[in-house]
Amino acid sequence: MGLWQFIARRLALAVLVVALVSVATFTLTHAVPGDPLAVVIGERQANNPEVRAAFEKRWGLDQPLPMQYVTYLRNLLHGDFGESISKRRPISGELAQRIPATAELTLYAMSFAIIVGVPLGLISALNHDRWPDHIARFIALVGASVPVFWLGLLLLYVFFYQLKWLPGPGRLDVGMKAPPTITGMITFDALVQGQWDVFWAALRRLVLPSIALGSIALGIIARMLRSSLLAALGEDYVRTARAKGLAERRVVVGHALRNAMIPTITVVGLATASLLAGAVLTETIFSWPGLGSFAVSAALKLDYPALLGVTLVVAVVYVTINLLVDIVYGILDPRIRTS
């Protein structure tokens, strides 16, 4: 299969999955207990048949379900996610405000996971079954076993409450104004506009939540790199490189690592997607005004339109990341395309 054909096929598959996802959220919308109309316009109004009929007509609730789905889909495509019940504001505006906060946190968390996870995996593989390997694997396993919300609390307790090295929850110090929005990612916006103090403050506040969130991906990356590098080191081309008399460093970096990086890159992509899930809990601990904490407050207030809106957005991002990972994998390793 050619590369373009491969990409086209994956793209079609992703579009299908997104369509299925929208069916799923639509179904959930209709599984909501009680009378959703009463929640929006109030119990008394909903009991008045005339008012009720008027609202049902206005919102298309008198249409058959498939037609309602088409309306739902059309609204979504126009970026209309409906109105939040608890805030009485369009959900799309709220989402647009919160996406950069989550994106920034995820970006830093992933950087942390790569910066620590890759050397950890390297050390493990190069010292296979010796004590550095055991220690590195143990760290990776602890990272995979600690609930992220508990790790967040632990980090806050040690580095904020006890040692006072780093600031507590929140994106910026109290009283500090965020820089004029370019991307919505505070560190980036501050840096571009030369607001060093804001940049530094925002960066310091990113450290603890990024470590907590990144711990999820760290173990996955370290484990994957270790096993793929071990496999690569056993390959014939590595033996050939050694037989040629290449320095061990060049054998590892130039030959084995290059091939071991392919599955590792895939797993980095997939782990990025899993960080979106971890962000829900991390943002709750660190009072981070992102998608995750928005979803939590919507869920607790039973604000269904808001919750399902954020669910849908996150699912679409998740599918998109998976699609990109698939495509990158297909480019890096042509064998994937045929399977």
Added chain:
Amino acid sequence: MASVTSSDAAGAMPALALDDGVRASRSPLSETARALRGNPVALAGLMVILAWLVLGLAAPLLPIENPNFQNLSIKLQPPSLQHLFGTDDLGRDLGSRVIYGARVSIPAGFLVVLASGVVGSLLGAVAGYFGGIIDNLIMRAADAILAFPSIILAMAITAVRGGPGLSNALVAVAIVLWPEYARLMRGQVLSLRENDYVTAAESIGAGRQRILFRHILPSTDAPIIVKATLDVGAAIVLTAGLSFIGLGAVPPTAEWGAMIKQGADKGLQYWWYAAAPGLAIMSVVMALNFFGDGLRDALDPRRRER
């Protein structure tokens, strides 16, 4: 020189082949147990899991305080000899609450995985064996569910089911977990379907249900069991996460995630409040990971021989 492949090695050494023959005649269960016995890390994991199970089961018999006994005169006390893990904001003994929490979190984890594992495997087997439109319906539903990050979908399901509550949370976690079993089982059934003994059964006129349940399903096991073991830990963490958000267990249930939330709400100065339940979750999940990894090695003959 050509590299020595494993088949060359076996051909050159008949003793090895003979050994394989002997090994195959042993029951897979005793073979697995034997491999596990040589793995101290996996055994340690198993011990920790068993210890928690015993502790949870025997909790009412142990000389510990009632987990819901309140004594406001000793509220929020740090760990001491009387209360090894401290007390909470209602003066309840945290150690006792953590032990009683094991009666909630651990069975919940096993139950959810059992339910989603059985349902997912059956659906996957049906999809793989029957194919066609049934296959498409089941697997596209699985795709849709897998397209959501697990906790977000679980939150949406819990909320739609009427809000906080442990049973709502557990149903949500089960709904989130089944698709992976369906995928795993479908793949296995697809390859097993091509075996000669299935063709033989078909040719003597065995019904499709009979073939699926009597001939194919019994041959599938290892990957599902390993996944299930590792998933119990994931289910415990996911359920605790829902409780931590406030969508799972509700007070006064002694549930680990809910306890961590209560501790976090009280403030960082009361560190012991969240410490005990957090350590409990971590120890169980680590033990399950250790055991699951060992089980994977034990069930995989290729890894075993290394």
